[in-house]
Amino acid sequence: MSDNTQKSASFARTLHAAFAAKVKAVLAELEADGTLPAGTQFGNVAVEPPRDPDHGDLATNAAMVLAKQAKTNPRELAGKITAKLIADADILSADIAGPGFINMRLSDAAWQAELATIAALGSDYGRSSMGGDAIVNVEYVSANPTGPMHMGHCRGAVVGDALAALLEYAGHQVVREYYVNDAGGQVDVLARSAHLRYQEALGADIGAIPEGLYPGDYLVPVGKALAAKLGDQFQNAPESEWLDTFRTESVAAMMDMIKSDLALLGIHHDLFSSEAALQAAGKPEAAEAWLRQHDLVYDGVLEAPKGKAPPEDWEPVELPLFRSTKFGDDQDRPIKKSDGKWTYFGADLAYHMQKAEKADALIDVWGADHAGTVKRIKAAVAALAEGEGKSIPFDVKLVQMVALMRDGEPLKMSKRSGNFITLAEMVEEVGKDVVRFTMLTRKPEAQMEFDFAKVVEASKDNPVFYVQYAHARIHSTLRKGANEGFSPSGEHNDLLGAEELELVKHAAQFPRIVESAAAAREPHRIAFYLYDLAGAFHTYYNLGNDKPEKRFIVAQQNDLTTARLFLASQIGQVIRNGLALLGVEAVEEM
Numbered sequence: 342m343s344d345n346t347q348k349s350a351s352f353a354r355t356l357h358a359a360f361a362a363k364v365k366a367v368l369a370e371l372e373a374d375g376t377l378p379a380g381t382q383f384g385n386v387a388v389e390p391p392r393d394p395d396h397g398d399l400a401t402n403a404a405m406v407l408a409k410q411a412k413t414n415p416r417e418l419a420g421k422i423t424a425k426l427i428a429d430a431d432i433l434s435a436d437i438a439g440p441g442f443i444n445m446r447l448s449d450a451a452w453q454a455e456l457a458t459i460a461a462l463g464s465d466y467g468r469s470s471m472g473g474d475a476i477v478n479v480e481y482v483s484a485n486p487t488g489p490m491h492m493g494h495c496r497g498a499v500v501g502d503a504l505a506a507l508l509e510y511a512g513h514q515v516v517r518e519y520y521v522n523d524a525g526g527q528v529d530v531l532a533r534s535a536h537l538r539y540q541e542a543l544g545a546d547i548g549a550i551p552e553g554l555y556p557g558d559y560l561v562p563v564g565k566a567l568a569a570k571l572g573d574q575f576q577n578a579p580e581s582e583w584l585d586t587f588r589t590e591s592v593a594a595m596m597d598m599i600k601s602d603l604a605l606l607g608i609h610h611d612l613f614s615s616e617a618a619l620q621a622a623g624k625p626e627a628a629e630a631w632l633r634q635h636d637l638v639y640d641g642v643l644e645a646p647k648g649k650a651p652p653e654d655w656e657p658v659e660l661p662l663f664r665s666t667k668f669g670d671d672q673d674r675p676i677k678k679s680d681g682k683w684t685y686f687g688a689d690l691a692y693h694m695q696k697a698e699k700a701d702a703l704i705d706v707w708g709a710d711h712a713g714t715v716k717r718i719k720a721a722v723a724a725l726a727e728g729e730g731k732s733i734p735f736d737v738k739l740v741q742m743v744a745l746m747r748d749g750e751p752l753k754m755s756k757r758s759g760n761f762i763t764l765a766e767m768v769e770e771v772g773k774d775v776v777r778f779t780m781l782t783r784k785p786e787a788q789m790e791f792d793f794a795k796v797v798e799a800s801k802d803n804p805v806f807y808v809q810y811a812h813a814r815i816h817s818t819l820r821k822g823a824n825e826g827f828s829p830s831g832e833h834n835d836l837l838g839a840e841e842l843e844l845v846k847h848a849a850q851f852p853r854i855v856e857s858a859a860a861a862r863e864p865h866r867i868a869f870y871l872y873d874l875a876g877a878f879h880t881y882y883n884l885g886n887d888k889p890e891k892r893f894i895v896a897q898q899n900d901l902t903t904a905r906l907f908l909a910s911q912i913g914q915v916i917r918n919g920l921a922l923l924g925v926e927a928v929e930e931m
Contacts, residue, residue: 355466355852356455357399360447361388363432364401367425376421377411389853390846397436397444398846404441415441452845453834459848459911460831467851467918471859472512478696479505481706482603482610483520486595487531489559490602490764493708496789497740498764499780499924501706502608503864504738506922511859516700517610520692523592524616525685530554532584535591536575538564543576563594605768606777607924619692625683628691629661629676637664637724643675663690668720686714690721693735697725702734704862709741709786736862740785746792771797774925778805781868781923799931801879804872808916809928811875814882815913816929818893822906825894829907833900840881840891841908847877848915855922864923871919878912 364386371377386407391400404419411418416437423435423443431451436444459466481501484494502517509515522528534555541547542565550556567590575583596613603609619625632638642657662673663686676687683691696703703722707715715737726733745752745762752762767776770793779796782804783789799806819829837845850870858866885892893905917927 355458355462356447356451356849357388357853360399360431360445363429364388364403364422364426367422368403368407370425371421376418377407381407381410383407390850391442391444396438397434398447399445400438401443401445404437404443408441419443449837449842450835452842452849453837455845455849456834456837456908456911457831459914460907463914464918464921466914467855468510468512469852469856469859470512471856472508472514474512474514475701476514476516476699477508477702477704478516478518478700479508479704479706480518480520480696481505482599482608483522484599485522485525485527486592486599487527487555488557488595489598491761492743492745492764492767492791493761495606495764495767495776496743496780496785497706497708498603498606498608499777500738500740500785500864502606503777503781503867503923504704504706504862506924507855507859507864507867508862510922511855513859516612518612518614518696519610521592521596521613521615521617523588524620524688528588528592528617529584531591531595532587533580534560535563535567535594536580536583536587539567539571539587540564540576542568543573545576559598560591563591566594567591602764605765606773614692614695616688616692619695620683620688624695625676625688625691628694629687631694632663632724635724635727637667638662638676639664641673644672663717663721664724665717665720668723670716670720674717686717686721689714689718693718693722694725697722697733700733702736704736704738706738706740706785709739712739715739738785738862741788743780744788744790746790746795748794749792752793774809774928775805777923778808778868778920778925781865782872784863784865801876804868805925806931807879808871808875808920809925810931811878812913812916812920812927813929813931815878815909815916818882818909819906819913822894822902827894827899827902827906829910830903831907833904834907836901836904837908840884841905844877844881844908844912847874848912850874851915851919867919867922871916871923874912874916874919 365383368377368381368383368386372379372381383403386401386403388399388401388403391397401422404415404422408415408418419437419441423437426432426435426443426445431448433446433448438444462468479501481504482490482494482498484490490498505515505517530553534550537547537550537554538560541561567587570590571586575586600609629638638661640659641662642659643662645657658679660675660679661677663676665674666672674686675684676690678684693703705718719735719737722733722735775796779791780789796803796805799810801807822829851874854866854870858864881891882893889895893909894902895905913927920927
């Protein structure tokens with residue numbers, strides 16, 4: 342058996358996957374006996390928990406989605422399915438609901454066995470092979486290399502990094518990429534700003550930073566480093582002699598700073614792609630030639646800007662235009678400016694062509710301010726895929742900005758940066774884990790406030806604390822048990838009752854949550870799930886305050902105690918697995 346086959350087999354051992362396989366096996370039997378026609382497609386058959394837990398443990402829509410192929414009504418087909426399902430010892434009941442849904446209740450033994458599965462798989466519990474080793478390129482952060490990371494970058498950085506980890510855990514090969522925008526005018530501004538600090542390091546009185554240059558103190562050490570490396574040879578030289586050198590040196594210094602800032606959040610990219618290198622290699626020209634060959638770029642004149650009348654300085658200019666209207670855009674888009682330079686879209690199109698050459702799917706994580714360019718870049722990737730005769734799934738995740746607050750009041754700006762709070766300052770104050778988890782407690786497209794006071798509160802209203810406290814409580818319980826001579830053991834899981842098994846049911850959701858979150862490209866679902874799991878654990882734990890017989894450690898009941906400690910241990914394992922996907926440490930003490 343190959344490694345991949347072994348992995349797939351172990352993943353199939355998780356409860357929801359196992360019962361989905363049982364349902365598919367019943368359907369295969371019905372196909373074999375002629376109840377379902379040969380070649381029936383089971384792709385739309387779902388097996389998942391019902392919305393209302395009172396309806397059962399699992400539900401399937403099999404009869405609803407297959408009745409038409411079977412040329413019968415859903416309830417009749419449901420009856421034939423349930424007759425076979427209840428023959429399984431782990432299915433206590435299979436009831437038909439509404440027009441043909443099937444609700445199943447599972448045996449206690451099935452849930453007790455799932456605890457053993459969690460223990461056996463450990464950190465792999467929840468890992469999936471659904472990705473089929475497909476190569477997914479996830480591009481995130483890609484901040485201009487003109488200064489340190491700040492809050493405007495932080496949320497997208499965390500979302501992209503958690504998404505990459507989630508996809509990897511779900512069976513994809515992931516390339517984490519950062520696109521370095523080092524070919525635009527902002528890099529020239531950076532070079533001039535660095536040259537000013539270079540002069541300062543050589544003893545010149547530079548006075549106030551001129552308008553239009555970057556004022557932040559973060560360029561002071563860059564200027565000193567350049568002075569130490571280059572001496573005074575460029576102090577009084579004309580710009581034409583030093584601009585290229587200072588552009589290269591200052592971008593390198595900024596990228597070192599950005600990588601260092603990202604490392605504070607535990608973020609590391611596999612690949613850094615330079616826009617300047619892309620253009621130097623002639624990739625935009627190659628992309629234009631390819632698109633012209635496929636009649637996707639033509640020379641044309643854009644319509645005048647919409648409004649009462651065109652601006653006085655507007656005149657029709659023939660430009661190379663990409664046929665983005667063919668792919669749903671509202672107008673064709675220029676890939677070059679009137680001066681012959683590439684538009685941002687033209688360079689970005691070539692960059693995506695480069696990424697698509699080595700990936701099966703592309704994901705970009707962008708700030709919400711880039712929403713206007715989504716349609717055209719998706720059109721470009723669709724064109725590339727069509728021209729190559731293949732499908733390249735492409736998704737753009739838009740991330741809203743974060744409002745920084747302290748005790749409900751907007752936060753003052755940073756002195757070091759000149760005009761923003763740096764990521765390093767955030768992490769220094771509240772810690773990596775708080776920043777990362779908090780950024781995933783809302784959907785990325787939703788507005789968010791980050792209140793420095795609230796994110797460190799020790800309360801149920803603070804999801805970071807609530808989840809980490811659950812894990813710390815578990816560790817404390819296991820430590821106390823060990824001190825009293827108890828070791829977790831699954832040998833007596835049959836002693837676990839209904840309330841304990843409710844915890845198992847919450848934990849058993851994790852593998853399917855991973856797969857659904859990966860399919861939807863939504864890592865925040867893991868954070869939401871962990872909050873719910875932590876809540877279920879805290880609820881059970883607190884039962885022991887009023888009912889000593891419900892505590893994890895029960896005097897003179899050794900077998901029950903070892904079983905409950907085993908339960909606690911496995912809930913802790915699932916919490917650790919989920920937090921690891923988010924890049925958050927599972928703390929043992931608080």
